Amino acid sequence: MERRGEAIDEEQGLIGRRPGSGAAGVAEVTPVRRTWPTVDGPHGLSEDESHAYARSYFYWGFALLPFLWAVNCCYFWPVLRKSHPSPRVRPYVMRSAIGFTIFAVVLATWSLTFIIGGERLFGPIWNDLVMYNLADKLGLTGWT
Amino acid sequence: MARENPNPNPTVLESLGEEIIRIVAPVSACMLLVVLLVTALSSDGGGGRGFSSIVTIAYSEDASDSIWDKLKDALGYSLVFVVLITLLTFLLVLLFYLRCTRFLKSYMAFSSFVVLGFLGGEVLLLLISRFYLLIDVVTFSLLLFNFSVVGVMAVFLSKVPILVNQGYLVIIGVLVAYWFTLLPEWTTWALLIAMSLYDLAAVLLPVGPLKLLVELAISRDEELPALVYEARPVEQHRPVVGRRLWRERRDLVINSSSNLIGTEAGGMTSQHTSVVVAEEGPSVSTVTDPLLQHQPGMDRGEDAEGIGLGSSGAIKLGLGDFIFYSVLVGRAALYDFMTVYACYLAIMAGLGVTLLLLAVYRKALPALPVSIALGILFYLLTRASLEMFIVQCSTNLLMF
Numbered sequence: 001m002e003r004r005g006e007a008i009d010e011e012q013g014l015i016g017r018r019p020g021s022g023a024a025g026v027a028e029v030t031p032v033r034r035t036w037p038t039v040d041g042p043h044g045l046s047e048d049e050s051h052a053y054a055r056s057y058f059y060w061g062f063a064l065l066p067f068l069w070a071v072n073c074c075y076f077w078p079v080l081r082k083s084h085p086s087p088r089v090r091p092y093v094m095r096s097a098i099g100f101t102i103f104a105v106v107l108a109t110w111s112l113t114f115i116i117g118g119e120r121l122f123g124p125i126w127n128d129l130v131m132y133n134l135a136d137k138l139g140l141t142g143w144t
Numbered sequence: 145m146a147r148e149n150p151n152p153n154p155t156v157l158e159s160l161g162e163e164i165i166r167i168v169a170p171v172s173a174c175m176l177l178v179v180l181l182v183t184a185l186s187s188d189g190g191g192g193r194g195f196s197s198i199v200t201i202a203y204s205e206d207a208s209d210s211i212w213d214k215l216k217d218a219l220g221y222s223l224v225f226v227v228l229i230t231l232l233t234f235l236l237v238l239l240f241y242l243r244c245t246r247f248l249k250s251y252m253a254f255s256s257f258v259v260l261g262f263l264g265g266e267v268l269l270l271l272i273s274r275f276y277l278l279i280d281v282v283t284f285s286l287l288l289f290n291f292s293v294v295g296v297m298a299v300f301l302s303k304v305p306i307l308v309n310q311g312y313l314v315i316i317g318v319l320v321a322y323w324f325t326l327l328p329e330w331t332t333w334a335l336l337i338a339m340s341l342y343d344l345a346a347v348l349l350p351v352g353p354l355k356l357l358v359e360l361a362i363s364r365d366e367e368l369p370a371l372v373y374e375a376r377p378v379e380q381h382r383p384v385v386g387r388r389l390w391r392e393r394r395d396l397v398i399n400s401s402s403n404l405i406g407t408e409a410g411g412m413t414s415q416h417t418s419v420v421v422a423e424e425g426p427s428v429s430t431v432t433d434p435l436l437q438h439q440p441g442m443d444r445g446e447d448a449e450g451i452g453l454g455s456s457g458a459i460k461l462g463l464g465d466f467i468f469y470s471v472l473v474g475r476a477a478l479y480d481f482m483t484v485y486a487c488y489l490a491i492m493a494g495l496g497v498t499l500l501l502l503a504v505y506r507k508a509l510p511a512l513p514v515s516i517a518l519g520i521l522f523y524l525l526t527r528a529s530l531e532m533f534i535v536q537c538s539t540n541l542l543m544f
Contacts (some may be wrong), residue, residue, distance in 0.1 A: 040306050043376070053303060067290040071298075075305050107247045107283060129236045134268045 035084040039077045047086065050076065054092040061096060066103035073094035164499065165461050166375040168312050168492065171466060175491075177318045178470040179477045179484055180530045182325055185270050186409055186478055218330035222338040229342065233353035240360055240368065252371070253300045256316060261292035263319040299371065306376060317463050321470035325478065332475045343510040358508050371463040381476050461497070465511040469495075472519045482534060490522035491515045495499045 038044030045053060054076055059069040076093045078084040119126045127133055134140075239248055265288050272279060293314045298304040327331065346352035459470050469491050476483035494515025502509050537543040 017501055038305070043306065045303060049303075056302075064286070065290055065293055067294045068297075071294060071304055071308065074308070083334070092328060107286070111280070111283050114280045114283075118278075129280045129282075131281055131284050132273045134281050135273055140266070 021090055035078055037079050037084050037086050037089055038075055044075075049087075050079075050086065051088045054089045054096075058092040058096050058099075061099060069096035069100040069103070073100060163375070163459060164496070167373075167499075168495065170310060170373060170375075171461070171469060171495065172488075172492075174205075174317045174321070174466045175473045175488060177314075178321045178325070178474040181267065181271075181318070181322050182474045182477045185267075185274060212309075213331045214328075214335075217257050218328070218334035221331050222334040225335060226338045226342050229339075230346075230353065233357070235344065237353050237356050240357060247368050249300060252513060256299050256371075257292055257296045259316055259319055260295040260312075261288065263323055264288065264292065264315070267322060275481075297461065310373065313371065313463060314466070316371065317470060321467045321474060324467065325469045325474035329475065329478075333520065336468060336472055336520065339464075340510075340513040342514040343464075343512040347508060347510040354508075372460050373463060373466065374460045375458045420501035446535055461511060464477065465515075468512055469515060472523075473518060476519075476523055479527065480531070482531060483523050486526040486530065487519045488523040490518040494518045524544050 009080070035047060036044055037050040039048060041118075044050075054072060057072040057075075059067045061072070072093055073080060073096055076086075076089055079086045079089050080097060081092050113121070117126075122129070204287075212238075238249070268288065269286075271277070272284075294304075294308075295315070298308050298312045299316070324335075327335065343354075346354040349355065357368060406471050472491065473484055473487050476487040494517070495511070498509060498511050501514075
């Protein structure tokens with residue numbers, strides 16, 4: 001009866017008093033709230049792994065990969081929302097969130113300028129930058 | 145703590161139903177996306193001329209060919225494909241036997257990157273050209289690069305949220321299935337039939353490469369580096385919070401026993417519960433339950449076919465199954481939506497039958513044959529009889 005319970009204990013550390021089996025266990029459990037640093041809950045990472053992953057995702061995000069910052073925020077959502085206190089993971093997740101917000105704002109600004117401004121703003125170079133013209137010119141869709 | 149016990153035994157509908165939903169939902173999502181892509185992007189509604197020039201080196205299909213010629217070409221091409229797949233799978237078995245896991249992993253990461261980056265980029269470009277979406281090259285390349293790299297990491301290299309992993313697997317399935325629907329029509333059907341026969345042979349025959357792979361993986365107690373979709377165990381939605389902790393644990397065990405069995409046989413449940421109790425291990429993955437088997441496989445050496453049970457009791461379905469189901473439905477979509485509905489229902493029925501057989505036999509099973517057979521049967525029946533019936537009724541304003 002203890003398989004899943006033991007697995008959780010092994011992954012996350014001791015939760016609290018382990019209940020006995022059967023009906024006698026009902027009265028023995030102390031109400032202990034247990035949260036996990038990852039959004040996957042008990043199927044996710046442990047504290048140490050979370051720290052390692054949060055750090056590596058944060059640093060790799062600088063290699064023109066802001067999606068990794070988004071993945072960081074999504075993955076450690078409980079840490080971001082402060083429902084799971086984790087002083088080691090939180091700085092990385094916060095910085096990833098800020099980084100992703102800045103990237104999103106910059107990209108949205110550029111993209112909207114491109115779409116709304118169009119040829120009026122950019123001149124003839126707009127036709128060279130827009131994707132469907134570029135695809136036709138380079139023959140990227142020609143093979144299908 | 146005196147406390148009443150609301151429902152210690154979840155009903156079969158809850159546990160089994162949720163388990164099935166978690167495998168049916170991504171398969172349906174994959175099929176839906178392929179149907180949408182096919183209907184949005186199909187121009188000549190038949191076969192791609194350009195595509196056949198790349199892939200079908202020796203064979204090409206023409207609308208003016210006679211039926212016998214088309215059949216010959218189709219059979220020839222699908223035979224070539226199946227032979228290629230068999231060779232690749234044996235190569236995979238050999239590499240796995242020689243423990244070249246790093247090479248296998250990097251090869252699969254590379255091929256996922258190719259699929260996501262190039263095929264994904266191709267599909268996106270087709271969509272952009274078709275709908276004249278205003279995207280500039282900088283945004284497009286940045287987003288595509290991010291998408292592919294994160295996809296490769298999510299599927300193979302590192303840990304990401306489970307939903308992200310599953311989403312990327314579905315996307316890879318959609319892209320490869322769309323690519324396959326570009327084949328000429330008769331070739332597609334011949335390919336589907338050939339792949340189901342191959343799957344049947346490779347998984348069930350003692351000399352089959354997939355069976356060898358499974359046995360190797362089990363004897364070494366390793367995971368194969370293959371593209372396999374694993375549905376989350378039913379326990380996921382239950383928050384394991386203290387007040388209900390003891391009940392959750394009991395429920396978890398009951399759920400995992402019913403996962404592994406899959407049907408409501410009560411006697412088997414209690415027998416299995418005792419098996420679980422006897423094997424206490426320090427962690428879930430080392431519980432060597434004889435019912436838990438992997439079912440990995442091939443398809444260009446990277447996708448997996450067949451259905452099996454994961455190490456946490458969740459149902460695992462190989463990505464090759466996603467792909468071929470979606471190919472069948474996508475090809476049906478190229479004719480009409482009527483066939484899409486019929487084939488979708490047939491495939492779901494086949495999947496249900498396969499899950500039932502999985503529960504009964506409790507070992508890795510090929511997931512393709514039953515569904516593809518039913519799907520093709522329903523496609524032919526729909527085209528032959530249902531279509532005429534519905535069209536007559538509609539034009540005479542009798543129904544629909």
